[in-house]
Amino acid sequence: MMASASTVTNKKSAPGPVFDKAAQRILNLFFVLNSSPEPLSTEQIVLDSDLGYGSGNIDSDKRKFRRDRDRLLERGIVIKEVREAGAQETEESAWTVDRDHTFAAGGLITADDADLLMVAIDQALVSGSTAFATPLADIRSKIAYLTDRADVGDPMIRHSPMADAVWSAFAERCALRFLYRNGRGEQRMRTVCVYGIFEHEGIAYFCGLDNTTNAVRTFRCDRIVRAWRPSGSYAIPEDFNLSDYLFFEFDFADREPVAATFSFEPESPSDLVFGLTHGRGKLDRTGEGWRWTVGIRDIDAAATFCMEHSMDGMRPVSPDALKQAWNNLIERTVTAHGCA
Template structure:
């Protein structure tokens, strides 16, 4: 490669990085962003002392993004701009709104498939799929059919979009995070997996602050400003090891609980890969797992009693199991 080719390659990479940075920051921002904020931010790829040159660079980048279907437009005056061109925002309605890709019949079938998939369930795919559905519905709709009212995009929806994009591209995501104690910190995470639990969405990934795998609740994440370095998900990563169980939530200190179930039971389905499963001399299996709520753990065992699941230790777990059975019997007799 010649010196000129090398310089051109570096320049192309810098442009691509700026475009990706802009796409991320505008997609996750809950307010319009000023020209000065953009052209002075070295993390975004700008920040030289020549402001006029940086403004021209930003305008060229906006045009390149528009060619890819990402529309960054002047914010309306009522959103706080004294000058219509002083603040910028993502045009969510028209971003990626390219027509002529699929036929109206195909679009109608796709919209029905999305509705069927999302019916009665929560999923981290809901936001990107609903965006797709909105676009294909526009293609499928007949000229006489009035357009459906568009739901306003929330900050959390934008965050979910960004999380999914970072995960799909395998790019490190930086964000502000507020934990359950109200403590806020800046985090940078390589996202290895996404899951939902009781209506909330969580990510699992390698956290740069702790240098360990951590779980983060997405509705406590804010201000994902830019993508970071690329990464590779380890081959031995198993998201089942991080899925929540009913007994993971509670004010109690975690204790090791042991359950038994028959050898022919599907251990993976019952344990979701959590804890340790070991055989016993009589052929049954023992499952030991950390629990934070013994009452919930007893209820979980009772729910799977038909599968042969029984509590073994500690005694407090066995007592809670007995109380659950008595409660069920009393309720049945009262009917």
């Protein structure tokens, strides 16, 4: 039975928590915009009572929404307006979190944190990395400026002009036109929408949609002979995964890949298996353990890779040539140990 109003007002009750409705609304707004895969329209936001709007007075809710964006901005969270290409000024806006500028203001990290971050960046730069030299140097300069650490000396940075050109195209999401020399010394013009950049054994690589083959291809930055100013625009597909294009030792051979299967023990931790396989190929888990099937070009290199991770429970399953290469490695190891 529900208590009457007089019963409630006359009865002393223990003090309950006091909620700040404005703070709750701002928190809800940030959470929803941050987790939404698509920008939300003004109407979707101001008509949503669960967010803390939807009062029935749409003009009042729009003013609340504008004030809430300002309050989030004061806390370093930037909510940006998104319009479709060619949209009229009168068309409804959509909103999302501006991840490039959110928390970009100074004063959000301590001086000690800034020093640690700069030391980590310096170590990466002096190691000779060419793929990430430019963006890391830019980050370092911003940290030094925002935290008044400009007195800390700059490390020796080895810039690669061609890697810089690739980074510029990638950052602007504009297609890069360049003259490329392949491994046989042949030169050809290419135009590529850069989807990702990575480094392998000190060499900078990038992959993206190649206009010549209309497929995602991988290129070496140091084989670019000349690059032109990026132009046009593109979007990286949502299903693109850079891990699919990272290299293993068995990727480097001038022959077609063959499918190889490796096993891991049932008790092998999932984070270890995921870390070793880099998201490449097909990974299954059954009651008998893990099975990883991936294309390999160099069977001996694949057997060596498997041997290096044998302590992690990795074993070759197929093809027979891979198992034979594995056995040969074991025999050579045993023979060398016996002769020592």
